Amino acid sequence: MILPILAYLLFSIGPALGTFLVSLTNYAGIPGQAVQFVGLANFISMISNAASGFSASLETTLVFALSVTVIQNAVALALAVLLRNPLPFVGALRSMIFLPAALGVTINGILWLLIFSPSQGPAAGLLAAFHTSSAFFGSPTLALVLVIFVQIWANVGFTALVYLASMDNIPHELFEAAQMDGAGRWSVFRKVTYPLISSATTVNVLLATVGSMNVYDIIYVLTDGTSNTNTLGMYMFNTSFEGSGDLGLGASVAVMMFVLTMAAALPLQWFLRRREVSV
Template sequence: MTARAERAAPVRTRFPFPRRGAVRLTFGLGMLMLVLFAFVPAVAVIVVSFTDLRGLTYVPTLWVGIENYLDFFSPARAADNWNALRNTMVFAIVGTVLQMGFALAISLLLNRPLRGRNFFRAVVFMPTILGVTVGGLIWSLIFNPAGGPMQSLLHAVGTQSAFFGDPRIALGLVIFVHVWMQVGISVVIFLAGLQAIPAELQEVASIDGASAWQRFRNVTFPLLAPSLTANVLMGVVNAMHSYQLTYVLAGPSNRSTQVLSLLVYVQAFGGESGTSLSQSQGYAAAIATLQFVLVGVIALATLFYLRRREARL
């Protein structure tokens, strides 16, 4: 082999394609799609947030500057907006914690050599592929206060409930359904992390006399840190911009389950009463922009903390 061939050989082995043109074209098309369907709409939403766009025929659209943002923090809207913000934070924190806890426990169980393990994995993941509308309708029927299975069960013990119509438990029920639908994704990620852990480490720890809890705490959990980071980040972001499930289960005007993303939908497209003069796509875009900033800050702070925690582990 000549000296020139020896210099070229490492390049071919490091690069999976014989020429860079194909990769550049692929990544170029991917970036083009990202710009067209993510970046451009995001910029458009920000621009619309500085207007009074209402989407009504023959009604001119005017540039109003930061009026929509000031309106969000105005006393007239403060009660509804802060209620939606509080519900959003409760939904994100409680939902993510429960999702991580159940997913980790289920993945540890399904990682064992159980009979029918693949079947149980499919059952756990099934709610994820049902879709929000189907899953929401299933639980709406189960918690139907006019004679659903849960109401019949409560009648058997001498009580009853309005379920999603009860402001004390409505948000908790929505969180429960959300965790039920999303836990399958987290289980898959945790299972991938568990299967990447060398079995020799567990064997060495067992030989050294470590108990099952000690092996989990000192071997399994530290090596699951990247999977935990991905799951927590996805769980927080998904919970903070989720509104479809809340809409299907509790409706658009239920104050106890109102979240920021649902508030955006109602302001932009209307609630149960349909289109009205009170709607404003400009104001909805301002709420969406504020929500984007909030989700971005929380996601970056979460990622920074979890990455530092990974380094310590």
């Protein structure tokens, strides 16, 4: 029991707390250079120095997280409503939307990089038919939209399945009673289904919020943070591991991400829990 807990402290909770510690240093990982305690200098230069790129990253992250959370949940809910009927092939369709979860970011990313390849991809071919073209993931205006799309594409299956599981828990009599009372399709959804899956909504919205504010692996594959897709996660990764290798600054970006995530998730959780209805 001691060994596993040690492993946990060493490889999980220790490093997580270590983020705070490293964020207060000028750790650069260069051999021979002394590591100094610099207090809040990383945070101050990050926020006050306009050239640091922090505020642009912050904006990108907020756009990314808000779009992903809202669209992913709306689409997942619609898919869940469609896929809960005993239709033929419904199992195959459910599998299809869940498959990206197994394929992982590398395959998902490369798949869409190829589809949206500006030179030989099918999307470029389609645009060429309309006598236009785009740089897609290289386009400063379009790249972020596409990255948001791929993130939703990859995760909407999971979200939809959580909604589906929650809908399956609703007693069937409730629907029958509502229909008996002459409720239409929309009001059954609005008055019966939607309130009764509120705990799934809480989970899905929170997971999407926390996930989208911290994700960067899919962005690393798609753009590496170029063309205005430099979210805070990407900024943290590139500051730490590419170019200058400023690990201290990278850690302070990670701390900022943590603070922002909590600032978004905690009030959201309070609000979502309050509106939950129990079955």
